[in-house]
Amino acid sequence: MATQMGSEEEFKSTIAEYLESLPAQFCRRVFSNPAACLAIFRLLSTVGKHLVMSMLYLDSAIKLQDVYQWAKPDHQPLVRSKVHQLRKLQILTEERGNVSLSPVFREQLRNALTGGGDFSSFGIPFTGAVSGRVSKKWLASYANDRWEAILHFMVGHSADAEPPSESVRGILRMSRLMEDSAEGMKITNSGFQFLLQDPSSQVWTVLLQYLRLAEMQEMDVVEVLNFMFQLVSLQLGRPYSTEALTRNQQKMLAELCSFGLLYQDSVGAPQFYPTHLITSLSSGSASHSAPLSTSGSAATGRSAIPAASKGELAKPSDQGFIILETNCRVYAYTQSALQIAILNLFVHLVNRFPNFITGALTRDSVRRALSRGITADQIITFLTTHAHPQMQGRTPVLPITVTDQIRLWEQERNRLRPTAAYFYKDFGQKAEYERMFKYAQDIGVILWASNEKRQLVVTRQGHAKIAELVKSQRAAAAAAAAAAK
Amino acid sequence: MIKAVKGTLIECDPAAREVLLKLNTKDQFIIEDLDNTHLFINSTHLERVQRALDELMNSNTYEVGAPP
Amino acid sequence: MSEPLESDPSLLVVVLDVNASAWSKSPLTVGNALQQMVIFINAYLALKPENNLVVLAANKRECKCLYPADRTTTIERDIRVYEQFRVVDATVLSGVQSMLSGAEAMVGDPNLGIEEGQTLMSRALSRALCHIHRVVEGTKSKVWSRMLVLSAADDAPREYISLMNTIFAAQRMGVLIDICKVFGGDSVFLQQAAEITGGNYLKVDTNGESMLQTLMFTCLADHYTREVLVAPTNETIDFRATCFCHKRVVDIGYVCSVCLSIFCELAPVCSTCQTKFSFRIARSESAQSNGVLKQSPKPAAATVAMSSLTLS
Numbered sequence: 078m079a080t081q082m083g084s085e086e087e088f089k090s091t092i093a094e095y096l097e098s099l100p101a102q103f104c105r106r107v108f109s110n111p112a113a114c115l116a117i118f119r120l121l122s123t124v125g126k127h128l129v130m131s132m133l134y135l136d137s138a139i140k141l142q143d144v145y146q147w148a149k150p151d152h153q154p155l156v157r158s159k160v161h162q163l164r165k166l167q168i169l170t171e172e173r174g175n176v177s178l179s180p181v182f183r184e185q186l187r188n189a190l191t192g193g194g195d196f197s198s199f200g201i202p203f204t205g206a207v208s209g210r211v212s213k214k215w216l217a218s219y220a221n222d223r224w225e226a227i228l229h230f231m232v233g234h235s236a237d238a239e240p241p242s243e244s245v246r247g248i249l250r251m252s253r254l255m256e257d258s259a260e261g262m263k264i265t266n267s268g269f270q271f272l273l274q275d276p277s278s279q280v281w282t283v284l285l286q287y288l289r290l291a292e293m294q295e296m297d298v299v300e301v302l303n304f305m306f307q308l309v310s311l312q313l314g315r316p317y318s319t320e321a322l323t324r325n326q327q328k329m330l331a332e333l334c335s336f337g338l339l340y341q342d343s344v345g346a347p348q349f350y351p352t353h354l355i356t357s358l359s360s361g362s363a364s365h366s367a368p369l370s371t372s373g374s375a376a377t378g379r380s381a382i383p384a385a386s387k388g389e390l391a392k393p394s395d396q397g398f399i400i401l402e403t404n405c406r407v408y409a410y411t412q413s414a415l416q417i418a419i420l421n422l423f424v425h426l427v428n429r430f431p432n433f434i435t436g437a438l439t440r441d442s443v444r445r446a447l448s449r450g451i452t453a454d455q456i457i458t459f460l461t462t463h464a465h466p467q468m469q470g471r472t473p474v475l476p477i478t479v480t481d482q483i484r485l486w487e488q489e490r491n492r493l494r495p496t497a498a499y500f501y502k503d504f505g506q507k508a509e510y511e512r513m514f515k516y517a518q519d520i521g522v523i524l525w526a527s528n529e530k531r532q533l534v535v536t537r538q539g540h541a542k543i544a545e546l547v548k549s550q551r552a553a554a555a556a557a558a559a560a561a562k
Numbered sequence: 563m564i565k566a567v568k569g570t571l572i573e574c575d576p577a578a579r580e581v582l583l584k585l586n587t588k589d590q591f592i593i594e595d596l597d598n599t600h601l602f603i604n605s606t607h608l609e610r611v612q613r614a615l616d617e618l619m620n621s622n623t624y625e626v627g628a629p630p
Numbered sequence: 631m632s633e634p635l636e637s638d639p640s641l642l643v644v645v646l647d648v649n650a651s652a653w654s655k656s657p658l659t660v661g662n663a664l665q666q667m668v669i670f671i672n673a674y675l676a677l678k679p680e681n682n683l684v685v686l687a688a689n690k691r692e693c694k695c696l697y698p699a700d701r702t703t704t705i706e707r708d709i710r711v712y713e714q715f716r717v718v719d720a721t722v723l724s725g726v727q728s729m730l731s732g733a734e735a736m737v738g739d740p741n742l743g744i745e746e747g748q749t750l751m752s753r754a755l756s757r758a759l760c761h762i763h764r765v766v767e768g769t770k771s772k773v774w775s776r777m778l779v780l781s782a783a784d785d786a787p788r789e790y791i792s793l794m795n796t797i798f799a800a801q802r803m804g805v806l807i808d809i810c811k812v813f814g815g816d817s818v819f820l821q822q823a824a825e826i827t828g829g830n831y832l833k834v835d836t837n838g839e840s841m842l843q844t845l846m847f848t849c850l851a852d853h854y855t856r857e858v859l860v861a862p863t864n865e866t867i868d869f870r871a872t873c874f875c876h877k878r879v880v881d882i883g884y885v886c887s888v889c890l891s892i893f894c895e896l897a898p899v900c901s902t903c904q905t906k907f908s909f910r911i912a913r914s915e916s917a918q919s920n921g922v923l924k925q926s927p928k929p930a931a932a933t934v935a936m937s938s939l940t941l942s
Contacts, residue, residue: 127859131850147860190715489619495573497570498602499569505564527596540566
């Protein structure tokens with residue numbers, strides 16, 4: 078499930094999984110758009126990307142075996158799995174042992190690189206008069222305000238702000254980040270994990286949920302996907318025209334506006350602006366440089382930089398606010414209710430001042446977080462990315478004693494590693510055991526085995542296959558017996 | 563004749579195994595004691611056992627110094 | 631040096647040889663080659679959003695940084711192209727155009743000689759290294775850097791020393807140098823550059839149609855991918871050196887036993903380190919030490935001598 082994902086990398090693989098689950102003709106329609114091809118290409122793994130690029134300008138199909146030969150001997154399995162993934166995504170097609178790129182994908186990716194093909198795929202810029210107040214800086218503060226309002230709503234500190242729109246709440250409910258309870262909506266465990274993710278994974282989570290919602294409302298998924306990929310490739314701070322958008326896309330536009338991913342002057346205005354929340358998904362620069370630190374001017378001033386500084390050589394450093402000492406004490410310079418609520422997930426808070434709170438990581442506070450499904454890595458990542466500039470310069474950023482302790486606390490909770498399985502015993506003959514052991518080993522499903530006791534534990538998936546084998550052997554034996562008679 | 567039993571394989575350290583064996587005397591949930599680090603148990607009891615182990619371990623932990 | 635990770639961003643410095651007189655002899659036109667190069671650059675930028683790019687252009691007289699450009703030029707907006715690609719493509723193409731037209735104006739110059747067909751590669755490479763150094767120093771996370779040289783011109787023997795120094799500096803910095811030689815004979819120096827730094831040396835066949843495919847296949851791979859995939863190998867590499875006195879490429883020459891400078895003929899004083907050679911010892915020793923020096927050109931500690939050295 079998408080909301081269980083810790084990092085952006087993992088999440089990207091789940092949007093790839095979503096694409097894999099689409100039927101072939103859907104994929105072909107998604108591929109008919111250069112922007113979508115480029116965005117999908119960027120979701121691939123490094124080796125996958127290289128395989129695609131190597132074949133992009135090959136005119137004829139090549140032997141699958143030759144592709145495997147591109148890998149160094151000890152990396153063959155890796156390349157095989159990447160080829161397999163490309164085939165599941167319908168990017169690679171195989172015919173009689175020869176592989177080539179899907180013709181539509183190849184043509185559109187070439188178009189994306191050379192600038193040909195469908196002229197509107199990277200968004201139609203709006204040419205009419207625009208109001209001067211929409212600057213990159215303004216957009217950044219607008220987006221942050223909107224996004225934070227939603228996060229505030231999730232942690233239940235939204236006393237001063239009105240609750241987000243029905244569609245936002247619908248998506249939060251559907252993704253099980255929040256659930257209905259007697260006293261209004263309540264945050265769930267996966268909601269807590271969501272809060273600890275970096276903004277770009279959060280946005281991906283929302284987008285994926287939106288896709289599921291569109292499916293349920295029987296909207297055309299390809300239309301939604303194409304629009305989504307188009308949005309991701311837009312340029313920050315420019316107005317785009319809504320003219321060529323379909324009705325579904327208009328609707329989607331309005332809903333993404335309520336998340337702060339896009340901005341429109343008024344409902345039905347002829348132009349819209351993408352904000353850094355959505356453009357950073359493709360440029361990648363904002364995942365580090367625009368954290369949702371709610372301390373106001375510092376955050377918004379900085380998040381206006383990313384797209385502009387892309388060509389520049391160094392990235393600006395992050396403005397963190399947390400100091401963590403080796404004795405597990407935590408000092409946080411923040412006045413944001415949201416940040417305090419997030420810290421409260423795993424820190425035992427002691428003092429609160431107008432712009433400063435103190436607390437400590439204790440066994441109980443960390444265990445409380447762990448029991449909500451938050452992982453030690455999530456806590457450590459959060460502390461690292463929000464560390465105070467004075468701590469940023471050190472390597473490692475966090476005191477090693479503390480990070481080790483957090484990991485130990487996590488390990489002590491997970492002393493049992495359970496796996497759903499089947500247990501085989503009472504094998505009649507040695508040969509019978511050995512035959513089954515060999516088969517199970519070949520398909521790689523053995524969890525535990527003892528030759529002395531002639532006992533075997535295999536995974537649930539493995540059991541299905543082994544049952545099939547036994548059944549077919551029995552049938553063969555029965556047939557042989559019948560023939561003998 | 564081969565027998566196939568559905569359940570859950572538990573991989574754990576020997577200390578945790580001893581605790582589980584002790585818990586098992588109250589109500590039988592272990593199907594087979596495989597070796598020092600592996601047990602095969604009834605899936606329906608998994609959550610209860612995990613909780614019981616956690617509680618037992620928790621009662622055996624002592625905080626050094628009071629929290630600030 | 632640590633292992634490259636899949637998520638590490640890379641930095642690519644593309645060095646374009648825009649020597650007009652060299653390209654005029656090539657069956658592949660500059661325009662065509664540039665177009666293929668621009669597609670390659672787009673492909674590189676498409677790989678990872680964090681990927682960094684620098685484009686340098688060099689000819690006989692100057693070496694210019696085309697991207698990132700110093701001044702921000704306003705470029706005609708083309709909605710069909712992804713914004714990031716468009717900016718890079720336009721700056722690179724206009725930069726090359728202006729350099730080529732600048733060179734054409736000089737054609738009437740009577741001072742032009744055989745060296746017109748040579749490009750000051752060492753200047754471009756050292757400038758590229760400076761860019762790399764700046765990026766690596768300015769970035770907190772690990773950046774893996776490499777260079778791609780699109781070369782058309784012949785080797786300039788006078789550049790040998792500075793070029794070799796640059797190559798060894800690149801090797802120390804862990805920078806790979808990929809070479810794409812478009813036409814003409816193999817470039818002895820650039821072949822060595824690729825070999826020493828662990829990059830690829832590519833010779834594109836005469837019509838140059840397959841250049842893009844070759845580039846995509848071999849030069850697009852980052853450090854991580856190169857660990858996984860097989861790289862094409864060079865069978866024969868010309869390791870010959872140029873002498874320091876007349877800039878001639880030599881098979882056999884004399885080597886200063888103190889500073890290892892190479893000379894094509896006997897000289898009483900080393901022009902590099904000013905060491906005076908004692909010829910009496912040299913004559914008698916050269917015969918014996920010849921074989922030893924071939925393997926390990928280590929200067930004998932006490933004898934200041936000039937020995938003949940065979941370079942394989």
